Amino acid sequence: MSIWEYANPVKFMRISGAILPWVVAGAAICTVAGLVWGFLTPQDYKQGSTVKIIFLHVPAALMAINIWLMMLVTSLIWLVRRHHVSALAAKAAAPVGAVMTLIALITGAIWGQPMWGTWWEWDPRLTSFLILFLFYLGYMALWGAVENPDSAADLTGVLCLVGSVFALLSRYAVNFWNQGLHQGASLSLAPGERMAAVYRYPLYLTMLGFFLLFLALLLIRTRTEIRRRRLAALLARENLA
Amino acid sequence: MKALLIRDLRLATRAGGGFGLALAFFLIVCTLVPFGVGPEGGTLSRIAPGILWVGALLSCLLSLDRIFALDFEDGSLDLLATAPLPLEGAVAIKAFAHWLVTGLPLALSAPVFGLLLHLPGPAYPWLVASLVLGTPALSMLGAFGAAVTVGLRRGGLLLSLLVLPLYVPTLIFGAEAVRRGAAGADPVVPLVFLAAITLATLALAPFAAAAALRVNLR
Amino acid sequence: MTELGKYATTVLAAYGASLVLLVGIIVQTVLANARARRELQEHERRG
Numbered sequence: 001m002s003i004w005e006y007a008n009p010v011k012f013m014r015i016s017g018a019i020l021p022w023v024v025a026g027a028a029i030c031t032v033a034g035l036v037w038g039f040l041t042p043q044d045y046k047q048g049s050t051v052k053i054i055f056l057h058v059p060a061a062l063m064a065i066n067i068w069l070m071m072l073v074t075s076l077i078w079l080v081r082r083h084h085v086s087a088l089a090a091k092a093a094a095p096v097g098a099v100m101t102l103i104a105l106i107t108g109a110i111w112g113q114p115m116w117g118t119w120w121e122w123d124p125r126l127t128s129f130l131i132l133f134l135f136y137l138g139y140m141a142l143w144g145a146v147e148n149p150d151s152a153a154d155l156t157g158v159l160c161l162v163g164s165v166f167a168l169l170s171r172y173a174v175n176f177w178n179q180g181l182h183q184g185a186s187l188s189l190a191p192g193e194r195m196a197a198v199y200r201y202p203l204y205l206t207m208l209g210f211f212l213l214f215l216a217l218l219l220i221r222t223r224t225e226i227r228r229r230r231l232a233a234l235l236a237r238e239n240l241a
Numbered sequence: 242m243k244a245l246l247i248r249d250l251r252l253a254t255r256a257g258g259g260f261g262l263a264l265a266f267f268l269i270v271c272t273l274v275p276f277g278v279g280p281e282g283g284t285l286s287r288i289a290p291g292i293l294w295v296g297a298l299l300s301c302l303l304s305l306d307r308i309f310a311l312d313f314e315d316g317s318l319d320l321l322a323t324a325p326l327p328l329e330g331a332v333a334i335k336a337f338a339h340w341l342v343t344g345l346p347l348a349l350s351a352p353v354f355g356l357l358l359h360l361p362g363p364a365y366p367w368l369v370a371s372l373v374l375g376t377p378a379l380s381m382l383g384a385f386g387a388a389v390t391v392g393l394r395r396g397g398l399l400l401s402l403l404v405l406p407l408y409v410p411t412l413i414f415g416a417e418a419v420r421r422g423a424a425g426a427d428p429v430v431p432l433v434f435l436a437a438i439t440l441a442t443l444a445l446a447p448f449a450a451a452a453a454l455r456v457n458l459r
Numbered sequence: 460m461t462e463l464g465k466y467a468t469t470v471l472a473a474y475g476a477s478l479v480l481l482v483g484i485i486v487q488t489v490l491a492n493a494r495a496r497r498e499l500q501e502h503e504r505r506g
C-alpha cells in the first residue's frame with residue numbers, strides 16, 4: 001500500500017474522519033496547556049512579563065512558514081500527479097497560514113512596543129513576514145476569483161511555486177536592505193544562546209499544540225472542500241440529466 | 242517572432258494604446274509626491290531614489306493587463322498557442338514588446354523626473370542603469386501575472402495583488418543602487434544582484450507564464 | 460493568578476488578539492464544515 005492511497009477522496013474522508021477526534025483532542029490539550037503553562041512562567045529579568053508573548057509568537061511564526069512549505073509540496077503533488085485532495089488541502093491550508101502570519105505580526109508588534117519602543121520596525125524578519133502575508137492574500141484571492149475548480153487549482157499551484165521563489169528571494173533581499181533588531185533563532189542549540197528551561201519546555205508544548213491545531217483545522221477544511229466539490233458535482237450531473 | 246513583436250508594438254502605439262500613458266502616470270506620481278511631503282529640497286532629494294523606483298514600478302503595472310487581454314478576447318491567443326512558435330517564446334516576445342513601450346521609455350526619461358525631485362547629481366547614471374537593468378524583470382513578472390489573471394472578470398485588481406509582492410526584490414536592489422549612487426557610494430553590488438534577478442526572471446518566468454496561459458486557454 | 464507587573468496590558472493584549480484570531484478561524488472552519496455537510500446530506504436525501 002502506497003501513500004497515494006490517501007489521495008482517493010473517499011479513503012481520505014474515512015481515515016480523516018477516524019483520526020480527527022484524536023487530533024482535535026490533542027490540539028486542544030497541547031495548545032491550552034502550553035499557553036496556560038506559558039502564561040504562568042516567571043518573569044524574565046530583562047523583558048519582565050512580556051516574555052510570555054513568545055509562547056504565541058514563535059509557534060505562530062513557525063507555522064506560518066511551514067504552512068506555506070506544505071502548500072508548496074501539495075501544489076507540486078497536484079501539478080505532477082493530479083490528486084484532487086492535494087490541491088484542496090493547499091486551498092484549505094492558506095487561510096490558516098494567513099491567520100498564523102497575522103498572529104505572529106500582531107504579537108510581535110505588541111511586544112515590540114515596550115521592548116524596542118516601536119510598534120513596527122522595518123527589520124528584515126518583520127518585513128519578510130509582511131511580504132509572506134501579502135503572498136497568502138494573493139493566493140487566497142486567486143482561489144476565490146477563478147470559477148473552474150481545476151483551473152483554479154492549476155493557477156494557484158503555479159502561483160505558489162513562483163511565490164515561493166520570490167518569498168525566499170525577498171527574504172535575502174530584505175536582509176541586504178536593512179540590518180535588523182530582531183533576535184536570532186529562538187531555538188538555537190548553541191550554549192549560552194539557549195533559552196532557559198523554564199521557558200523552553202512550555203514553548204515546545206505550544207509548538208506541538210499549534211501544529212496539531214493546524215492539522216485539525218486542515219483536516220476539517222479539506223473535508224469541507226471535498227464535500228463542496230461533491231455537492232457541485234452532483235448538481236452538475238442533475239443539470240445534465 | 243519578429244512579426245509578432247512588430248505587431249505588438251504597432252498595436253501598442255496605435256489608437257488608444259497604452260503607449261505614453263505610463264509616462265504620463267509617472268509624471269503625475271512625481272508631481273504629487275512633493276505636494277504630499279512638502280517642497281523642501283533636502284527631503285525630496287533624500288526620498289527621490291525610492292519615489293522614482295516606486296513610480297516606475299506602478300507605471301509599469303498600469304498597462305500589464307493589456308499584454309494578453311485583447312488577444313484573449315479576439316481569439317488570437319488561441320492561434321498563438323497552436324502556432325509553431327512555442328508559447329514560452331510568444332510570452333517572452335510579448336513581455337519584450339511591453340518593456341519596449343513602457344520600461345525603456347521610463348528608464349530613459351527618468352532623469353527628467355529626477356530633476357523634479359532634486360535627485361543628487363552623481364545618482365543619474367545609476368538611476369538609468371538600474372531602471373534599464375530592472376524593468377525587464379518587471380515586464381516579465383507582469384506578463385506572468387497577466388497570464389494568470391487573463392480570463393478573469395475584474396482581473397486588474399487581482400493582478401496588482403499578485404504581481405506587486407513579486408516586485409519586492411527588484412525594487413529593493415534597484416532603489417538601493419540609486420541610493421548608493423546618490424550618496425556617492427559604490428552601487429555595483431546591488432546592480433549585480435538586480436541584473437541577476439532580471440536574468441533569472443527572463444529565463445524562468447516565461448515557462449510559468451506559458452503554463453498559466455495554457456490553463457486559461459483550456 | 461500570576462503577577463504581570465507593569466507590562467500587564469501588553470501581555471493581555473497579545474494573548475487577547477491572538478485568541479480572537481484563533482477562535483475566529485476555528486469558528487469559521489467549523490461553521491463552513493457544518494454547512495457543507497448539511498447541504499450535501501440534504502441533497503443526497505432528496506436523491
